[in-house]
Amino acid sequence: MTVKQISVFLENKPNKLAEFTTCLSSQNIDLRALSVAEASDFGIIRVIVDDVYNAVTLLKDADYICSITEVLAIEVSDEAGGLAKMISVLGRGGINVEYMYTITTSAKDVAYMITKVNDNAKAAEVLKENGIRMVCHKELMK
Numbered sequence: 001m002t003v004k005q006i007s008v009f010l011e012n013k014p015n016k017l018a019e020f021t022t023c024l025s026s027q028n029i030d031l032r033a034l035s036v037a038e039a040s041d042f043g044i045i046r047v048i049v050d051d052v053y054n055a056v057t058l059l060k061d062a063d064y065i066c067s068i069t070e071v072l073a074i075e076v077s078d079e080a081g082g083l084a085k086m087i088s089v090l091g092r093g094g095i096n097v098e099y100m101y102t103i104t105t106s107a108k109d110v111a112y113m114i115t116k117v118n119d120n121a122k123a124a125e126v127l128k129e130n131g132i133r134m135v136c137h138k139e140l141m142k
Contacts (some may be wrong), residue, residue: 008045
């Protein structure tokens with residue numbers, strides 16, 4: 001069970017992030033999660049949105065360089081040690097976490113971590129065996 005994430009290359013200059021988010025909002029694309037990683041000349045923006053197809057079409061029409069990546073949305077208990085448990089389960093299973101960020105949710109007592117790993121199928125198996133739930137794109141949009 002994976003979630004589609006859009007990654008966008010963006011110049012590391014004033015107002016570029018504002019232009020990007022305005023582009024999405026101009027077509028009522030709901031931005032649910034955002035991660036910004038910077039380098040000296042450019043950044044990589046990673047987003048989870050409600051309408052992936054329309055967002056990518058819009059971004060490409062606006063000359064943004066973007067791609068879609070399958071990532072995991074993992075439910076983590078919103079308490080001390082909840083994240084450590086999930087990461088430890090992946091580590092013991094031989095799964096490498098490449099990057100991670102959180103997504104907004106109205107669910108009580110849980111957080112959702114957007115997680116890029118080296119092997120989605122193996123990670124899903126290891127998480128399930130350890131009683132850790134993953135959620136699909138549709139559930140994240142509720």
